[in-house]
Amino acid sequence: MKLEMICTGEEVLAGQIVDTNAAWLGNQLMDNGFEMHRRTTVGDRLTDLVDVFQERSTFADIILVNGGLGPTADDLSAQAMADAMGVELEENLAWRETLVLWAKERNVELNPKNLKQALLPKGAIVVDNPVGTACGFRVKLNRSWFFFTPGVPHEYKKMVIEQFIPFVKSQTNLQTKVEVTKLLSLGIGESDMAGRLEKLTWPEGITLGYRSYMPYLELKLIARDVSKEEQDKAILQATKVLGDGIVARNKGTLAAEIHELLTQREKTLTIAESLTGGEICSQLVAFSGSSHYLKHAIVAYCNEAKVALLDVSEQTILDQSEVSLACVAQMAAGAACTYSKVAESDFSIATSGIAGPAGGTVDNPVGTVVIAVKTGDQVVCQKIKFSAKRSRNHIRDLTTAIAFDMLRRAILGLSPIADYSYIERIESMVYSMKECRDLVTK
Template sequence: MKLEMICTGEEVLSGQIIDTNAAWVANTMMELGIEMQYRVTVGDRLDDLINVFQERSMHADVIIVNGGLGPTSDDMSALAMAKAKGEELVENVQWREHLQDWFARNNRVMPKSNLKQAWLPASAVMVDNPVGTACGFRVKLNNAWLFFTPGVPHELKHMIREQFIPFIRQEFGVQDISALEKFLTIGYGESSLADTLSSIALPAGIELGYRSSMPHIEIKIFARGEKAIRQLPDITKQVRALLGSAVVAENRPTLAAEIHHRLYQSGFSLSVAESCTGGMITSQLIDFPGSSSYLHHGLVTYSNESKVNVLGVNPQILDDHGAVSVQTVEAMAQGVRAILDSDFALATSGIAGPDGGSDDKPVGTVAIALATKEGVYSQMIKLPRRSRQLVRSLSAAVAYDMLRRELLGEEVIVDYPSIPRCGE
């Protein structure tokens, strides 16, 4: 099955918004063992939409079309599809009644413009959208089924999971005859990871893939077919052995997800004091429901005054060593842990840039500490020539990894080839 995607919208084409929908769809399909073979983005121009529908339908078996199903004049996916097929738009009475009921249930007056969403190409098969007003539909053109989905992310995801995946399974016999294992790493380059794993003899049906999503590099092991799936545990074992301490999580999208998994309902508690990371550590954990079971508080103590008055850092430490020092972050971690007697506490302080560095502490210098009830671990890392955002995200990842290693009873401070420590 040849799967393609057409993404619509001037805001996507011009880069005003990042197309997270396309990335999510591609990753979701990949985890089913289906690779996206082609993707194109087109603006809200009728002729361009018609042309791309006609041209790509000659090459693909299935095309996911995302966006352009709204009630405004620049939402033209249905009209363009009708013209591409040379047919009229026809009102779908079922969807018009759904719209009227949806607005009534939500105690809202339905604008007349929303009725536009009930007009579909004459040959269209309606695809339900129980979480929004945009009616999905599918149409056969040339060699391909074009499957039209809403641009609102949560509506798209619902439709892909509940409507699209069952459709392709039925239409093309797509079965779950694939499996996927994922390893998350930090502090290693993609090429060095590939070199490390190059000695593995991969059997037929098993492939390695690499995805850079800083601060992480994700390694994926795909197995397609029953024989390959049976061999997957052995290949996974080999990959794990070769990577060693480079692996910071398995089958988790981020280190924050790994930390949440290990702390959730564990009985342990965590507090965080952040300077250069500015709440990033805390925010990533709060993204997960249930984080209140372990997260006591997260404090952004950006100024020296807040470090002293909120966390109780001794002013002499700041005078003697500066805000970016292991002595300061140790005091920060101990101070924030003591507020509610948390089991663990993380603290960061650094120079994220692009300005503010010195010869002794250039931009990218970050101090990180982990405090426990038994003691404190700390280190100072160097992240030169990184953007402000990357300095912050890498620092958060290293902090998470220190906590992860402590939870597992492993050595807390380890070497990352691409993240040297100060003094190295």
């Protein structure tokens, strides 16, 4: 079965907005065992819309059309579909009543622009929009079912999940079973990964896909009508070859993996950030339920804050600088103990470094980063060096990801320090919590 998508709107075509709806649909289809065969973007011009509807109607089985159903003059999807079919627009009385009720509940007066949203091609089947005023609809033209949805993301996504995916499933009993396993990697370049994987023999029906979104590289193992046993073999082969570079399965970020691990294991976390400026905390609190494990996060950007809030020794900073293993170890130890004078958090993480473009020294040039993870009675630290050619944001993003991976490994009982192919480690050190406290008193 051939599935396509037509995205409408001048703002999409001109690049004024990024079409996240299309990427989201592709993932939804894949997760449900379907593949998108083609995506077309067209502007808000009636003749262009009619042409593309007529053209694609002879190739695809189902086409989702996104956008162009609102009340304004440039919302032309319904009219274009009517013209492509050679029929008139007619008012759908049921949707008109929906609009009347909507206006009454909000004490507003309907006008012709609002009522335009009830005009559909003759014979169209209404697709309910439970969270908006623009209804969707579906019609058949040539070999294709056209399924129309608004472009507003929260309306569109609800309609896709509740109505479009079930409709697609209802149209075939012969769909190839497609399953996708996503392996998230860190510290492996795309050419390096491809070189390692593509010389191997894979089970029939398994294909590889790559998606790079810094600081991660995602490997997709796409299985078409492949047994669970063969899929497991392929996953095991990939993880063996890529080693420590694989940091999560079927998760989009390491923050998602950390959230799940801490929640499941009922462990607590505290955070001390300098270089990353709150990014570690921000990524975690994006998840509901993070308050169950996250006790606090301190952004100690200046040295005075490190001393006052985290009990870092002034002498350590004077002797070794804030970009040192001793400093970041004390930050992690201080964060673990700050929220309670009785109980320490199970884990803590700390970051410091020089993201640039200025601020580097001979000993610590731009791109030098120190990260610490407190686990049990130990604080494990490493000093790493990124290329100064990387941007400030890139250095901060990579630091956040590596801090998360150090924490992930600590939670799993592994050594927090891993080898990544393109990240240079300068040195590492393990301190006891007692040693960190003793440094403060010296």
